[in-house]
Amino acid sequence: RKEVEQDPGPFNVPEGATVAFNCTYSNSASQSFFWYRQDCRKEPKLLMSVYSSGNEDGRFTAQLNRASQYISLLIRDSKLSDSATYLCVVDPTGTASKLTFGTGTRLQVTL
Amino acid sequence: GAVVSQHPSWVICKSGTSVKIECRSLDFQATTMFWYRQFPKQSLMLMATSNEGSKATYEQGVEKDKFLINHASLTLSTLTVTSAHPEDSSFYICSASTGTSFSNEQFFGPGTRLTVL
Numbered sequence: 001r002k003e004v005e006q007d008p009g010p011f012n013v014p015e016g017a018t019v020a021f022n023c024t025y026s027n028s029a030s031q032s033f034f035w036y037r038q039d040c041r042k043e044p045k046l047l048m049s050v051y052s053s054g055n056e057d058g059r060f061t062a063q064l065n066r067a068s069q070y071i072s073l074l075i076r077d078s079k080l081s082d083s084a085t086y087l088c089v090v091d092p093t094g095t096a097s098k099l100t101f102g103t104g105t106r107l108q109v110t111l
Numbered sequence: 112g113a114v115v116s117q118h119p120s121w122v123i124c125k126s127g128t129s130v131k132i133e134c135r136s137l138d139f140q141a142t143t144m145f146w147y148r149q150f151p152k153q154s155l156m157l158m159a160t161s162n163e164g165s166k167a168t169y170e171q172g173v174e175k176d177k178f179l180i181n182h183a184s185l186t187l188s189t190l191t192v193t194s195a196h197p198e199d200s201s202f203y204i205c206s207a208s209t210g211t212s213f214s215n216e217q218f219f220g221p222g223t224r225l226t227v228l
Contacts, residue, residue: 004154008152041202041222041224042221042222043204043219043220043222044155044204044219045219046216087154096208096217097143097160097208098157099145099155100157101154101155101156102154103152103153103154104154
């Protein structure tokens with residue numbers, strides 16, 4: 001079983017749509033969780049951290065379910081500029097010394 | 112702030128040659144630098160972690176004699192792919208961290224695309 005699993009997609013959605021991505025992780029002792037965004041042939045960029053209570057940043061909402069070892073990202077009112085690959089990242093140590101990346105979920109927002 | 116650069120951004124080389132990739136933290140001191148590799152449609156895989164002035168710690172399955180890492184200063188780490196072969200063609204990304212309890216976020220460089228012919 002992969003340490004971090006994501007549906008690779010692609011998710012093709014029209015502008016304005018709401019889309020959700022899920023991610024599962026295998027290490028129950030994992031401490032920190034993140035969503036990164038990676039554009040084609042570019043480095044990953046931190047989108048947001050994921051907290052147990054759930055957190056929101058504008059159109060983006062992240063949720064964590066430790067019991068089910070499951071993380072989600074919800075994007076509301078999708079924009080063309082949201083088209084990218086979204087990486088689920090787990091930090092087993094909580095010190096950012098060893099990040100484990102999922103393969104990513106590709107999102108394509110269309111007109 | 113927290114800018115990390117990599118050089119070169121892309122390189123094409125012949126099989127058997129060595130390639131050096133530089134990773135620099137431009138506006139902060141990076142006590143820890145990480146080297147990742149990403150093959151097409153795959154996730155970033157950590158290759159090694161280096162702390163300034165120390166030997167790098169390699170992940171399982173990564174040959175330390177093939178991927179030489181040097182972290183001689185708080186702003187520069189280098190990865191040398193020795194005797195490169197076509198299967199080494201990949202996207203190599205470094206990241207840097209201050210390694211403090213205040214902020215241990217990893218800041219990523221723009222990556223280096225290596226193609227070995």
